Amino acid sequence: MSKQVTLTIDGKQITAPEGALIVDAAKMAGIDIPVFCHHPKLEPVGMCRMCLVEIGRPMRDRATGQIVMENGAPKIQFMPKLETSCTNRVEEGLVVLTQSEKANAGQKSTVEFLLTSHPLDCPVCDKGGECPLQNLTMAHGSSQSRFIYDEKLHLEKQVPLSELIYLDRERCIQCARCIRFQDEVAGDSVIGFDERGRSTQIVSFSEPGFDSVFSGNTTDICPVGALTTADFRFGARPWELDAQASVCSQCPVGCNTTLNTRREAKAGGNIVIKRVMPRQNEEVNEIWLCDKGRFAYHYTESKKRLTKPLTRTGKDRKVNRVSWEAATKLAGENFLKAKKNFVVLASGRLANEDLFNLKTLADQFGGKAVLYSHIGGGELTAQVGVSAGTNLGVLGSGSTIVVVASNLYEEAPIWYLRVKQAAERGATLIVMNPRETKLDKYASFVERYDYGQEIKSVQELTKKGKLGDAFMKAQNAIIIYGSEGLGVAGSASLATACAKALNETEHVGKANNGLIGVWERANDQGAWEMGFKPEDDLAAALKGKVVYIAGADPVGDDPKLAKALESADFVVVQDILENATTEIADVVLPAQTHVEREGTFTSGERRVQRFYPAVAVVGDARADYAITAQIAKHMNFIMQSANANIVFEILAETLKPFEGLTYEKLSNVRVQLPMIGRGDMYYGGTTYENTHGLGVHLSAGATRGETVRIPRAQKEALPKVKDTDLLAVPVSKLYHRGATIESAQLLNQRIGKTTVSMNFDTAEQWGVVEGAQVKVSFDGVSGEAKVKIDETVSAGVMLVPRGMGLAIREPAVAKVKL
Amino acid sequence: MGVLEPLVELARGLGQTFRYMFERPVTVQYPEQKRTVRPRFRGRHVLKRYDNGLEKCIGCSLCAAACPSDAIFVEASENTDEKRFSPGERYASTYEINMLRCIYCGFCEDACPTEAIVMGDNYELSFTDRRQAIYPKDMLLEPVHVHTMLTPQKVDAGVFTRSVPEMKDPRD
Numbered sequence: 003m004s005k006q007v008t009l010t011i012d013g014k015q016i017t018a019p020e021g022a023l024i025v026d027a028a029k030m031a032g033i034d035i036p037v038f039c040h041h042p043k044l045e046p047v048g049m050c051r052m053c054l055v056e057i058g059r060p061m062r063d064r065a066t067g068q069i070v071m072e073n074g075a076p077k078i079q080f081m082p083k084l085e086t087s088c089t090n091r092v093e094e095g096l097v098v099l100t101q102s103e104k105a106n107a108g109q110k111s112t113v114e115f116l117l118t119s120h121p122l123d124c125p126v127c128d129k130g131g132e133c134p135l136q137n138l139t140m141a142h143g144s145s146q147s148r149f150i151y152d153e154k155l156h157l158e159k160q161v162p163l164s165e166l167i168y169l170d171r172e173r174c175i176q177c178a179r180c181i182r183f184q185d186e187v188a189g190d191s192v193i194g195f196d197e198r199g200r201s202t203q204i205v206s207f208s209e210p211g212f213d214s215v216f217s218g219n220t221t222d223i224c225p226v227g228a229l230t231t232a233d234f235r236f237g238a239r240p241w242e243l244d245a246q247a248s249v250c251s252q253c254p255v256g257c258n259t260t261l262n263t264r265r266e267a268k269a270g271g272n273i274v275i276k277r278v279m280p281r282q283n284e285e286v287n288e289i290w291l292c293d294k295g296r297f298a299y300h301y302t303e304s305k306k307r308l309t310k311p312l313t314r315t316g317k318d319r320k321v322n323r324v325s326w327e328a329a330t331k332l333a334g335e336n337f338l339k340a341k342k343n344f345v346v347l348a349s350g351r352l353a354n355e356d357l358f359n360l361k362t363l364a365d366q367f368g369g370k371a372v373l374y375s376h377i378g379g380g381e382l383t384a385q386v387g388v389s390a391g392t393n394l395g396v397l398g399s400g401s402t403i404v405v406v407a408s409n410l411y412e413e414a415p416i417w418y419l420r421v422k423q424a425a426e427r428g429a430t431l432i433v434m435n436p437r438e439t440k441l442d443k444y445a446s447f448v449e450r451y452d453y454g455q456e457i458k459s460v461q462e463l464t465k466k467g468k469l470g471d472a473f474m475k476a477q478n479a480i481i482i483y484g485s486e487g488l489g490v491a492g493s494a495s496l497a498t499a500c501a502k503a504l505n506e507t508e509h510v511g512k513a514n515n516g517l518i519g520v521w522e523r524a525n526d527q528g529a530w531e532m533g534f535k536p537e538d539d540l541a542a543a544l545k546g547k548v549v550y551i552a553g554a555d556p557v558g559d560d561p562k563l564a565k566a567l568e569s570a571d572f573v574v575v576q577d578i579l580e581n582a583t584t585e586i587a588d589v590v591l592p593a594q595t596h597v598e599r600e601g602t603f604t605s606g607e608r609r610v611q612r613f614y615p616a617v618a619v620v621g622d623a624r625a626d627y628a629i630t631a632q633i634a635k636h637m638n639f640i641m642q643s644a645n646a647n648i649v650f651e652i653l654a655e656t657l658k659p660f661e662g663l664t665y666e667k668l669s670n671v672r673v674q675l676p677m678i679g680r681g682d683m684y685y686g687g688t689t690y691e692n693t694h695g696l697g698v699h700l701s702a703g704a705t706r707g708e709t710v711r712i713p714r715a716q717k718e719a720l721p722k723v724k725d726t727d728l729l730a731v732p733v734s735k736l737y738h739r740g741a742t743i744e745s746a747q748l749l750n751q752r753i754g755k756t757t758v759s760m761n762f763d764t765a766e767q768w769g770v771v772e773g774a775q776v777k778v779s780f781d782g783v784s785g786e787a788k789v790k791i792d793e794t795v796s797a798g799v800m801l802v803p804r805g806m807g808l809a810i811r812e813p814a815v816a817k818v819k820l
Numbered sequence: 821m822g823v824l825e826p827l828v829e830l831a832r833g834l835g836q837t838f839r840y841m842f843e844r845p846v847t848v849q850y851p852e853q854k855r856t857v858r859p860r861f862r863g864r865h866v867l868k869r870y871d872n873g874l875e876k877c878i879g880c881s882l883c884a885a886a887c888p889s890d891a892i893f894v895e896a897s898e899n900t901d902e903k904r905f906s907p908g909e910r911y912a913s914t915y916e917i918n919m920l921r922c923i924y925c926g927f928c929e930d931a932c933p934t935e936a937i938v939m940g941d942n943y944e945l946s947f948t949d950r951r952q953a954i955y956p957k958d959m960l961l962e963p964v965h966v967h968t969m970l971t972p973q974k975v976d977a978g979v980f981t982r983s984v985p986e987m988k989d990p991r992d
Contacts, residue, residue, distance in 0.1 A: 121982075122933075122984050123983065123984070124933075125878060125880035125882055125933040125934075125983065125984060126878050126879075126880055126896075126908055126909060126910040126983040126984075130880075159909065159981060160909060235898060236879070236896040236897060236898055236909070236910050237896075238881075238895075238896075239880075239881045239885065241885060242881065242884070242885075266895060267893065267895055267914045267916070268895055268913070268914065
């Protein structure tokens with residue numbers, strides 16, 4: 003713990019860590035100093051002058067340097083003018099007056115000055131009701147302005163900085179919180195100040211505008227209504243909203259969110275989600291949320307939601323609306339008939355409870371539990387993954403983080419942010435990737451390898467050398483691996499190499515050490531813990547089988563899988579949205595989304611977190627675990643399904659990593675610092691306080707003292723490539739054509755066309771140019787795509803984005819034609 | 821007590837009755853005849869318009885916030901110059917008052933930043949079921965006699981940019 007100093011604020015004696023800002027120290031002691039530009043997560047600038055206070059320091063004798071004493075106490079010398087408490091740090095013996103007549107007058111005139119050109123928009127402003135300027139004007143402002151009305155500036159009011167964020171120039175008070183957030187926290191310097199003096203205004207200088215996946219956070223920390231989201235524009239007044247805790251379902255980070263809901267006439271009197279706000283969890287997402295998590299909730303209210311069980315029977319495949327009893331009975335009967343031919347295909351979209359019931363069903367009837375994912379290696383994250391006490395937010399000097407084969411910015415934005423900050427705090431960051439990623443800028447070592455050479459690069463970590471030293475000597479080491487340019491088998495081999503490196507250097511089984519997989523979906527880690535595994539050749543595994551698909555759309559994703567399912571014996575699909583797979587299924591069972599029910603997700607950091615029901619169930623949809631239990635009943639097997647809590651209890655009794663966990667434990671909270679989201683929105687923004695649970699880490703095999711079993715690292719089976727061949731490799735994209743993103747109109751605009759990237763020389767070799775529409779074919783798949791020239795791509799390689807219509811599962815030799 | 825005493829009382833009472841037969845009646849023949857209400861009477865709400873027909877209501881929902889009986893429900897949407905309902909960026913796309921819940925306190929009037937909602941002088945409210953008691957926006961909006969004044973209107977760009985009328989003197 004750092005050195006503590008004692009100071010007096012408003013007559014109250016407090017202690018604070020050395021180096022803390024006065025305003026933060028006061029906050030900890032329960033004294034609120036009004037601020038606009040200061041934010042506990044940003045560097046101080048002292049721009050708004052709202053936090054003016056009187057500061058007195060112990061007087062020192064010039065000759066001796068001794069503190070001058072007066073009546074037995076140090077003599078305090080006050081500065082003649084007010085000082086900003088957001089730029090001055092605490093010192094021993096400081097005396098701060100925040101409520102003195104002088105300080106109050108200073109604060110009052112600052113508000114008056116900030117209001118000179120602020121419009122009277124509060125009634126129509128989206129921030130009205132949770133606006134720091136509004137609140138501080140009520141508390142510190144004067145009722146009269148001495149400024150002349152005609153001199154008010156009238157500026158542009160609806161400036162779209164991007165399709166997601168609107169700027170109101172008139173409302174802006176030039177505190178630069180948004181600019182500083184983008185520069186310091188997000189690392190995307192895409193907005194800034196233009197002009198000077200009274201003409202100062204925010205501009206975006208990127209193309210497309212405000213090109214950052216963290217842009218939504220600026221609306222949370224904006225102390226006025228200058229930045230608002232297009233999604234929530236005039237959606238409701240903040241005081242009309244209910245709040246329910248939830249967990250983001252978009253990626254493995256597992257950001258804590260709060261769903262703001264309201265009953266709407268537009269929605270036919272139903273309760274609907276109006277906006278998604280971050281919920282503070284300093285160990286997961288701090289107070290941030292990426293734009294995908296913030297705006298992609300619209301799929302829950304999509305018109306394509308499945309509402310009633312359906313069956314397709316007879317030769318003509320007539321669609322029948324049937325009762326739950328009839329649908330599950332038909333499914334159960336066919337599963338029973340299947341015997342060994344039974345396959346359960348589930349994705350990480352499902353909660354732990356659902357996956358547990360599905361796995362139990364598969365095990366009971368000799369079926370195979372298959373995970374629908376393009377990344378392998380989860381059995382290793384279960385053994386040597388990170389566990390209790392791990393917090394990327396505390397890693398700094400002495401720690402090493404290795405990011406291999408993953409573009410975190412696109413795949414798990416909040417991890418990108420956390421890793422970047424760890425590097426800035428002094429952690430050694432090693433980035434290994436075949437092409438440049440945004441994280442390279444912050445890396446101590448950047449290792450560039452050719453596609454297919456990732457294992458060799460990882461092996462460098464345990465050999466003597468720059469990388470080896472940084473890794474082996476590190477106090478803590480975490481490896482984050484992904485699937486850039488890799489299929490299931492390739493990423494599984496990579497995971498093996500990573501796990502081996504960690505295990506050999508004893509970076510396993512303790513806090514802040516271990517392996518993290520950058521999965522595709524929110525609960526892939528949970529699925530791995532249950533025992534689900536992806537198949538190398540999924541199509542072969544589905545052919546001629548009786549398949550129970552939950553939360554996946556293989557038909558829509560991959561023509562090969564569509565063909566395999568065509569020849570499947572019987573297909574039962576349990577999903578939330580209509581898709582290509584529900585079109586061919588024999589039985590379709592409507593499931594509830596995570597906002598309609600209770601459950602838990604396991605994040606990539608192996609943290610189990612609870613989500614809560616926020617809106618009413620759509621149609622007759624049921625929770626996945628309950629559907630499985632109902633099918634099981636028709637197979638004469640009784641499974642718990644009364645509620646998620648009971649299923650979780652059994653799960654915790656059965657599975658070792660979950661041992662001892664209960665819903666109560668998952669909903670425990672500790673004080674989160676800095677204190678954000680209380681009544682004082684001016685201090686930290688509108689992020690919600692966490693009152694519904696921080697979640698609990700699963701124990702890893704290595705923590706439990708089990709022997710770590712790591713299979714021999716297989717070489718990535720890269721297809722044989724000649725110099726003249728073009729190698730197509732899969733890469734992940736944040737905004738792809740997933741069902742959850744396409745339903746969100748705003749994000750849909752950011753998906754864009756299917757684009758394949760290659761460097762200039764390769765493009766020339768194949769006779770294509772930037773922007774050309776080409777026919778791409780590889781591995782029996784073909785489709786149209788636009789060409790993008792990208793010099794960061796290595797020669798002879800073409801990047802094919804996942805989930806953009808070209809079904810790429812692993813690297814393949816490809817052809818492009820104009 | 822004498823025998824005459826009740827008779828005297830009876831005559832007295834009848835006398836009073838006879839006297840009032842020739843006085844001006846205090847009752848009126850409602851509903852044929854109606855009384856004018858007092859200037860500060862609080863009757864059924866009316867949503868006012870500006871002279872050009874644009875709605876004064878900007879959908880800010882402050883009336884709903886002020887309402888002690890939660891009788892008002894507002895949903896807002898965005899104006900465009902092609903389809904303009906009210907000045908400024910925002911208008912009320914749904915505006916409902918539940919007249920059974922309303923206690924006619926007038927707080928909504930006080931809360932309104934544009935003087936859009938006004939308690940009118942209509943007190944004749946009757947419903948045959950509870951749903952009828954919910955008055956939607958088209959029943960509350962002030963009627964117009966010229967159809968060009970109806971909303972939404974197509975207006976010139978950049979004219980109606982302010983939701984709240986500019987007040988040079990806040991005491992206006």
